[in-house]
Amino acid sequence: MADANLTPATSAGELLRLVRTGQATTRKALQNLSGLSRSTLTSRLDALQSAGWLTESGQEDSTGGRPARQLRFNNRHGVLLTASIDTMHAEVAVTDLGGQRLARRAGAMRVADGPEPVLDRVLGWFRGLLADCGHRLDEVRGVGLSVPGPVDHLLGRPVQPPIMPGWDGFDIPGYVGARVPAPVLVDNDANVMALGAQRAGFADSPAFVLVKVSTGIGAGLIVGGEVYRGIDGGAGDIGHIRLPGSSAARCMCGSTGCLAAVASGGALAARLTELGQPTASGSGVRKRVLDGESDAVRLTRVAGRQVGEVLATLICVVNPGVLVIAGDLAEPHFVAGVRETLYQRALPRATQRLRIEISEPAEGVAIAGACAMVVESVFAPAEVDRRLAVLSSVTTSR
Ligand SMILES: [Zn+2]
Numbered sequence: 225m226a227d228a229n230l231t232p233a234t235s236a237g238e239l240l241r242l243v244r245t246g247q248a249t250t251r252k253a254l255q256n257l258s259g260l261s262r263s264t265l266t267s268r269l270d271a272l273q274s275a276g277w278l279t280e281s282g283q284e285d286s287t288g289g290r291p292a293r294q295l296r297f298n299n300r301h302g303v304l305l306t307a308s309i310d311t312m313h314a315e316v317a318v319t320d321l322g323g324q325r326l327a328r329r330a331g332a333m334r335v336a337d338g339p340e341p342v343l344d345r346v347l348g349w350f351r352g353l354l355a356d357c358g359h360r361l362d363e364v365r366g367v368g369l370s371v372p373g374p375v376d377h378l379l380g381r382p383v384q385p386p387i388m389p390g391w392d393g394f395d396i397p398g399y400v401g402a403r404v405p406a407p408v409l410v411d412n413d414a415n416v417m418a419l420g421a422q423r424a425g426f427a428d429s430p431a432f433v434l435v436k437v438s439t440g441i442g443a444g445l446i447v448g449g450e451v452y453r454g455i456d457g458g459a460g461d462i463g464h465i466r467l468p469g470s471s472a473a474r475c476m477c478g479s480t481g482c483l484a485a486v487a488s489g490g491a492l493a494a495r496l497t498e499l500g501q502p503t504a505s506g507s508g509v510r511k512r513v514l515d516g517e518s519d520a521v522r523l524t525r526v527a528g529r530q531v532g533e534v535l536a537t538l539i540c541v542v543n544p545g546v547l548v549i550a551g552d553l554a555e556p557h558f559v560a561g562v563r564e565t566l567y568q569r570a571l572p573r574a575t576q577r578l579r580i581e582i583s584e585p586a587e588g589v590a591i592a593g594a595c596a597m598v599v600e601s602v603f604a605p606a607e608v609d610r611r612l613a614v615l616s617s618v619t620t621s622r
Contacts, residue, residue, distance in 0.1 A: 233257065233258055234260055235268075236269075236272055237604070237606060237607065239272065240272050240278060240603060242254060242257060243278060244603060248295075249296070250292040250293070251295070254269075254295070271612050275611070275615060277297065277298050277608070278297065278298060279295070280293050280294065281293060281296070299321045300320060301321060302363045303319065303364055303365065304366050304367070304368065304594075305317075305354075305366075305367045305404065306595055307350075307370070307594070308370045308413065308416070309333065309335055309346065309369065309370065310333075310335070310372055310413065311439040311440075312334055312439075313330070313331070314330065314331065314333035314346065315328065315330040315587040315591060316349040316353065317329075317353070318354055318357055321599055323591075323592050323595035323599075325591070326359070327354075327356045327357040329349050329353055335388050335391070336389050338389065339396065339399065343400060346369075347400065361404060365406055365602055366406050366407045366408070366599070366602045367400055367401075367408040368409050368410075368416070368593075368594030369408070370411055370413040371391070371396075372439065373385025373440075374461055375411050375457045376456050376457045377409075379395075381394060381395055383458070387476055396410045397409070407598070409594075409597050409601055412442060412444070412460075413442070413590060414436040414442035414444035415445075415451050415453065416444070416590055416594055416597060417436060417444055417550055417590050418432060418433070418434035418443075418446055419446065419451055419596050420588075420589040420590060420595075421434055421548050421584070421589050421592075422446045424589070426546045426548075429546045430446065431446065431447055431542055431543055431545055432544050432545065432548075433446075433538065433539070433546070434549075434583070435550065435551075436550045437489060437551040437552065437558070438489045438551035439489050439506050439552075440463050440484050440490065441487065442461055442463055443460035443461075443462045462534050462538060463483055463488065464477050464479065466481045467486060467487075467533060467534070470486045473491070483530065483531065486530055487531050488506065489506020489507070489510070490505065492506070492509045492520070492527055492553075493505055493509050496509065496512065496519060496520060496523065503520075505552075509524065510555065513553075514555065521557050524555070524557045524561070525558065525560060526561065528553075528558040528561020528564070528565075531561070532561060532564060535562060535570075536568075536569035537570075539570050539574050539578065540571060540574045544578065545578065545579065547579070547581070548583050549562060549581070549582055550589065554583050555582070559582055563580060
């Protein structure tokens with residue numbers, strides 16, 4: 225029994241995580257999982273309840289004996305502010321700690337306007353939405369933001385983002401945290417969407433890939449149930465992998481022959497414009513495809529095949545159970561193209577058990593992912609234990 229994975233979860237923070245993730249929702253179940261004595265378990269649960277993070281109520285299905293009371297993570301213990309900032313558009317929401325939306329606003333926003341103008345608008349929307357749903361700034365427990373470029377997640381700073389001029393190295397948590405007194409977490413949009421999609425629909429698949437194909441192309445990787453970011457947030461940045469035979473195409477990153485230069489929504493919009501069908505962005509391409517316009521459909525299918533080339537390698541490396549296609553081009557023609565090359569190029573071994581799915585509408589997934597990112601950080605077991613220690617030292621020093 226030396227396996228570290230079998231070490232029982234015993235700290236208050238770990239008990240709260242078991243309840244929050246639904247792994248144990250009664251005292252009995254927690255006692256079984258933790259191996260704690262009844263009195264120790266009681267004192268830890270008391271501490272969590274007095275902090276306001278845990279509630280106990282109702283009845284569970286009883287087998288005739290005394291009904292057990294249900295433990296629940298207290299989703300009402302404050303609110304979260306979340307924003308999904310895309311190239312030309314943003315969605316902002318106030319949610320409870322369980323990700324339930326309390327207020328939402330979406331609209332045009334140009335990420336290219338630079339960090340301060342964009343974040344000021346987002347903060348303005350946050351304040352309006354908080355007022356709309358009757359909450360105050362001091363009830364905010366965390367802020368989660370996603371942006372369309374690589375981010376150093378620990379620092380919350382974009383790293384040389386090709387389509388976010390002015391944002392390179394900008395201290396987003398510093399700027400937002402000076403205006404909202406709560407932890408601020410930032411990540412790349414594909415990572416946040418991957419987290420949201422995996423937690424909501426595919427929690428049983430600890431290896432999971434989401435590819436977002438909109439103005440740019442990026443992938444979010446879940447490995448071992450957690451977002452895999454690499455050394456500084458560059459993991460999954462597949463849009464700038466060179467595609468053999470497309471060296472003439474100039475990319476927004478300054479290089480040539482990148483996947484994003486030929487197969488992104490932005491690249492297809494440019495091709496359609498050249499063909500005399502003016503198209504401004506990936507969402508414009510999507511509209512033409514949904515209208516059944518033949519050039520848009522043909523180019524989209526080819527783009528799917530090209531993205532499939534790169535995904536064939538990625539799938540062999542990561543061996544995920546689920547591949548989700550998200551973004552403007554997440555529609556059947558594109559996905560058919562992806563399947564075509566993926567099944568041709570990847571080992572049967574790698575695709576045998578692979579499910580390929582089209583994402584739910586991107587915005588809901590991004591907001592859900594931002595909530596999960598914040599709650600899993602703010603209520604990480606070590607963080608909960610640290611805050612309980614602070615609370616108890618405050619109590620004892622009185
Ligand atoms: Zn590039």
